[in-house]
Amino acid sequence: MYDLPDATGHFGPYGGTFVAETLRAALDELTLAYSKCREDPEFQAELADEFAHYVGRPSPIYHAKRLSRELGGAQIYLKREDLNHTGAHKVNNTVGQALLAKRMGKPRVIAETGAGQHGVATATVAARYAMECVVYMGSEDIARQAQNVYRMKLLGATVVPVESGSKTLKDALNEAMRDWVTNVHNTFYIIGTVAGPHPYPMMVRDFNSIVGKECLEQMPAYAGRQPDAVLACVGGGSNAMGIFFDYIPHENVKLIGVEAAGLGLETGKHAASLSAGTPGVLHGNRTYLLQDANGQITETHSISAGLDYPGVGPEHAWLKDSGRAQYVSITDDEVLKAFHTLCRTEGIIPALESSHAVAHAMKIAPTMAKDKILLVNLSGRGDKDMHTVAQASGLTL
Amino acid sequence: MSRIAATFEKLRAQKRPALIPFVTAGDPAPEHMPAILKALVAGGADVIELGVPFSDPMADGPAIQRSSERALKHNVGLRDVLAMVAAFRKSNDATPCVLMGYANPIERMGLATFVTEARRAGVDGVLIVDYPPEESGPWLDALKGSGIDPIFLLSPTSTDASIDRVARVAGGYVYYVSLKGVTGATNIDTKDVEAMVRRIRVKTALPVGVGFGIRDAATAQRVAACADAVVIGSRIVQEIFEAPPVEIGARVEKLVREFRTALDAKVGVAA
Numbered sequence: 001m002y003d004l005p006d007a008t009g010h011f012g013p014y015g016g017t018f019v020a021e022t023l024r025a026a027l028d029e030l031t032l033a034y035s036k037c038r039e040d041p042e043f044q045a046e047l048a049d050e051f052a053h054y055v056g057r058p059s060p061i062y063h064a065k066r067l068s069r070e071l072g073g074a075q076i077y078l079k080r081e082d083l084n085h086t087g088a089h090k091v092n093n094t095v096g097q098a099l100l101a102k103r104m105g106k107p108r109v110i111a112e113t114g115a116g117q118h119g120v121a122t123a124t125v126a127a128r129y130a131m132e133c134v135v136y137m138g139s140e141d142i143a144r145q146a147q148n149v150y151r152m153k154l155l156g157a158t159v160v161p162v163e164s165g166s167k168t169l170k171d172a173l174n175e176a177m178r179d180w181v182t183n184v185h186n187t188f189y190i191i192g193t194v195a196g197p198h199p200y201p202m203m204v205r206d207f208n209s210i211v212g213k214e215c216l217e218q219m220p221a222y223a224g225r226q227p228d229a230v231l232a233c234v235g236g237g238s239n240a241m242g243i244f245f246d247y248i249p250h251e252n253v254k255l256i257g258v259e260a261a262g263l264g265l266e267t268g269k270h271a272a273s274l275s276a277g278t279p280g281v282l283h284g285n286r287t288y289l290l291q292d293a294n295g296q297i298t299e300t301h302s303i304s305a306g307l308d309y310p311g312v313g314p315e316h317a318w319l320k321d322s323g324r325a326q327y328v329s330i331t332d333d334e335v336l337k338a339f340h341t342l343c344r345t346e347g348i349i350p351a352l353e354s355s356h357a358v359a360h361a362m363k364i365a366p367t368m369a370k371d372k373i374l375l376v377n378l379s380g381r382g383d384k385d386m387h388t389v390a391q392a393s394g395l396t397l
Numbered sequence: 398m399s400r401i402a403a404t405f406e407k408l409r410a411q412k413r414p415a416l417i418p419f420v421t422a423g424d425p426a427p428e429h430m431p432a433i434l435k436a437l438v439a440g441g442a443d444v445i446e447l448g449v450p451f452s453d454p455m456a457d458g459p460a461i462q463r464s465s466e467r468a469l470k471h472n473v474g475l476r477d478v479l480a481m482v483a484a485f486r487k488s489n490d491a492t493p494c495v496l497m498g499y500a501n502p503i504e505r506m507g508l509a510t511f512v513t514e515a516r517r518a519g520v521d522g523v524l525i526v527d528y529p530p531e532e533s534g535p536w537l538d539a540l541k542g543s544g545i546d547p548i549f550l551l552s553p554t555s556t557d558a559s560i561d562r563v564a565r566v567a568g569g570y571v572y573y574v575s576l577k578g579v580t581g582a583t584n585i586d587t588k589d590v591e592a593m594v595r596r597i598r599v600k601t602a603l604p605v606g607v608g609f610g611i612r613d614a615a616t617a618q619r620v621a622a623c624a625d626a627v628v629i630g631s632r633i634v635q636e637i638f639e640a641p642p643v644e645i646g647a648r649v650e651k652l653v654r655e656f657r658t659a660l661d662a663k664v665g666v667a668a
Contacts, residue, residue, distance in 0.1 A: 008531065018500060018527040020456040021563075022574055025554035164462050165452060174455045181456075184554075281500040281527060282453060294474030295505030296452040 002248045004318065009198020009285075011318035017197045019284045023177070026184040031199045033104045038206065043099065050095050051210060054128065055085050057092075058214045061222050061375070067345040067362075074368035076361050077223060078348070078378040079215055079243060088351065088380030089208060089239045090121035094190055096207030098125040101188035108132040108187045112176040114141055114169030115305030116148025117380065118192030123157035133157040136175045138168040141305065148384065166299045169309055173283055193236025194313030197284030201313050208242025215375060216246050227375035228368075229254035233356040234327065235271060235307030237316045239379035248324060257316060258356045260302035261329035271300035273312040274320050274327040287314040303332040303388060304352035306380075330359045336392055338362055339382065351380035352388065400493040400521045401546055401569040404443050405604045405625065414660050415626035416441055416617075417606055418633050418653055419497065421448035421464035422481055423473030425637060425645075430481045432646035433637065438492050440653025446524075446628065449478050449498030456526050460631040464638065475502045475511070479518040486519035495522035495548060495569070508539035516543050522569040524548035530562040537566055550574050551597060553589060564601040570626060571603050576610040585610035591623040614659035621660050629656055 004011045017027060037043040051057040060083065064076045081089040094111075101109055109131050113119030119135040126133030135152055139161040142149055152159050165171035173196075180189040194201045194208075212230075219226050230247055232240035234257040244255045262270035270276065277288040282297060290298045290310040302308045319325035330338075335352055338359035342350050350358055354377070361374045368374075382389070390397050398406070408415050418437050422430065437445055450468035454461060475498075482494050496515065503511050503525060515523065523545055528536055530549060540547055546569030551560060553576065563571060575590050594605050607620050608628025617627045633652060640648040 016532050017529065018532055019529065020526045020552075020574075021529055021550040021555060021559065022456060022552040024529060024552070024559055025556065028556075164459070165466065170453060174453055177455050178458070280504055283455070284527070289501070291501065291505060293505070294472075294476075295502035296450075296469065296474075297501070 004315065005198060005202050009202065011315045012321065013279070014287050014314035014317040015198060015201055015285050017284060018281045018286065019197045022181045023197070026180060027197055027199070029104070034100060034199050034203050037100055037103060043103065047096055047099060050099065051092070055091055055095060056083065057210065058218070059083050061215065061218045063223065064346050067342065068365065070345060071362060071365040073365040073370060074228070074372035074374050075370070076365060077227065077373060077375045079211060079375060081211060081239065081377060081379045082348070082350065082354070082381035086121050086124050087383065088117055088121070089211060089242055089377070090118050090192060091124065092210055092242065093192065093204050093207040093238060094118070094121040094125045097188065097190040097203070098129050098131065101131065101190070102129055104188060106186055106188040108134070108183070109190050110134045110136065110176050110179050110187055111190045111192060112136050112169065112172035113192065114138070114172070114308055115384070116141070116145040116152065117306055117384070119157070119159070120148055120151050120155070122190050122192070123152040123155035126157060127155045134179065135159050136162050136172040136179070138162045138166070138172050140167040141169065141172070145305065168299070170283070170297060193238040193309070194241045194315060195236045195283055195285060195287070195311055201285065201315055204238050205241040205245055205315060208238050209245040211239070211242040211377065212244060212246035215243060219375065223373055225373070226250060226253055227373040229256055230375045230377070231256045231258060231357045231361050232377040233258050233307060233353045233379065234274065234312060234316060235260065235309045235353065236311070237313035239377050241313060241315055243377040244319070244325060255319065255325035256360065257325055257327040258360045259327060259329040260304060260307040260356060261331040262301040262303070264331055265329060269301035270329065271302045271307050271309060272329040273310060274316060275329045279317065282311045285314045287311050287317045288320070303335055303392065304356070304385070306351070306353040307356065328360055330356045334359045336389065339389060348378070349382040350378055351382045352385045354379045355382070399544055399546060399569070400491065401444065404493050405570065408443060414621035414624060415443040415604070415606070416653070416657050416660055417444045417446055417608070417626050417628045418442050419446040419448060419608070419628060419630035420633055420637065421450060421461060421468055422478040423450055423468030423471055424464040424634065425467050425642070426471050427473055427477060427481070429642070429645055431484060433649055434481070434485045436646040436650035437653055438489060440650040441657030442492065442653055444493045444495060444626070446495045446497050446630070447478065447482065449475055449496055449502055451499040451502060454499065458631060460634050460638070464634045475506055476514070479514050479520070482520055483518040493521040494519065495524060496520055497524040498526065500525050500527050508536060512539045512543045512545060515545060520545060522546035522548045524550070524572060526550070530566050533566065548572055553593060557596070560597055560600045567601065567603055569603070570606050571597060571601060572628065573597060573605055573607045573624070574609045575607050575620070585616060585620070587616070587619040590620055594623045614655050617656050618659045618662070627656070627660065
């Protein structure tokens with residue numbers, strides 16, 4: 001039976017608690033509080049109620065018939081996380097962590113954000129539960145994502161620009177950790193992905209695992225059986241862990257994670273930690289990292305800001321090494337092609353992140369028989385990406 | 398006896414607290430390091446903590462983060478830091494040198510290779526900020542027989558269980574982080590420090606150094622009343638940043654001497 005992580009937060013050699021002693025007590029407090037809530041029917045019922053009435057769960061599964069027909073191979077099904085409140089899977093996790101913060105009596109929540117999606121999802125729940133909210137965001141990202149910055153402000157959050165390091169997501173995470181270690185008495189740190197020190201990778205996975213749980217029930221009812229493969233994009237890896245987790249014991253269902261190959265793995269301008277990185281320690285856990293010969297973390301590139309992270313959740317590192325999941329990568333060009341194809345064949349505008357998974361499905365579907373089934377996690381909607389896509393097409397909005 | 402143990406033994410006999418300045422290796426540029434290390438010793442440093450630059454220094458405040466970034470602009474890697482220690486050892490065989498940094502650059506080199514190279518360079522202790530005792534198994538194994546001390550952190554929020562864990566595996570001295578937060582933050586409460594140091598001493602006979610938030614000689618003096626060593630980090634790093642390049646050595650020496658004088662005045666030792 002798959003029951004990782006172990007009691008100390010390890011997935012085989014990955015994960016763990018690689019933090020300074022200054023964070024130890026905060027993590028112990030969090031681990032204890034979360035383990036209580038995990039077993040508490042009242043907490044789970046409250047979470048289920050929020051999922052149903054605030055997030056809009058369950059999200060449907062949709063058979064992309066026209067796309068499948070055009071490709072002429074396997075049938076493509078989409079798990080519509082893009083239809084959630086706030087437009088992505090991220091809110092599953094922020095609702096869960098905010099409820100936990102409430103239980104722990106912490107009136108202030110903080111978050112890191114890259115593209116701003118997790119920041120918006122955090123600001124959203126902070127408004128919903130009347131919490132003070134501070135979001136750390138690299139100054140480079142603030143310049144690129146003005147709309148999401150404004151969204152967070154509308155929701156009542158304070159957005160703090162981070163000027164250190166590469167001024168992007170990883171630096172925002174460093175800064176949020178620094179805030180947390182200083183203000184832990186009243187502050188809950190809502191991490192946005194399945195990375196960070198234990199218990200975050202487990203906790204964020206658990207809250208997102210509602211996605212895979214629903215699929216397990218929906219697929220037999222809607223498609224007559226479970227899929228042959230489940231595909232999801234992987235940056236930090238939260239939407240992928242969310243849909244993979246309940247499928248791990250179903251060994252005849254392939255799990256395929258799709259990383260951002262950016263301009264191509266050979267160019268070095270990508271964000272494919274599992275495909276092209278090496279194990280190391282960053283942000284409190286051991287995992288695959290993009291790093292140079294001196295062990296410095298390198299800058300990443302992807303057309304989708306949400307995948308632009310030099311590490312990856314430790315559970316993915318374990319799933320890769322153990323062979324249970326397979327990890328591939330898709331370039332920016334392939335992503336754009338998939339984005340436009342889905343828009344035109346199905347009337348669905350996908351997030352550029354999710355378009356990575358769609359692109360890989362489009363790549364393998366034609367090589368498969370027509371009765372095969374691919375289930376793609378459409379983790380978010382693409383409204384936020386209009387500017388980027390227009391720019392890539394040589395247009396200015 | 399190791400250089401660290403010998404240093405603390407000598408100081409204990411003289412009833413003087415140790416002064417441990419921290420600088421980031423390669424900040425502001427590698428060519429300044431010989432002068433900076435010399436100035437630290439001339440000013441009265443008993444142990445030198447040398448920061449290994451890292452791209453993501455999660456536990457450090459702005460002053461030390463920026464110093465890491467300045468060093469990284471010159472591509473200062475772990476091997477360069479070891480070369481700086483080796484160069485320092487050519488003229489100084491007495492002052493202990495402790496490397497302080499993050500796990501990833503060391504793991505990238507390989508724990509065993511690093512320990513061999515560090516020993517050869519003349520490193521006396523290593524503090525890996527993001528290796529708490531419970532994640533340090535392979536690291537402690539690699540250090541066995543090397544003579545290099547594993548230094549560990551304790552903080553105001555450390556439980557007795559944490560103190561126990563550190564006491565079981567630590568060598569050299571225990572580094573008590575006197576603040577909740579990151580390096581360079583303000584507001585240190587010396588009463589709290591005293592209480593915590595007392596709790597630590599129940600569990601370990603190792604010397605206890607106190608750092609984080611010690612920005613002036615007066616605070617250093619108060620902290621020294623209960624600690625075996627005082628670590629000064631951000632304040633010196635700030636001085637290096639503000640000094641014109643030609644004055645860095647002199648300014649660092651003067652600043653370290655101010656702390657030294659204050660510490661020695663406390664115990665009535667002539668400076």
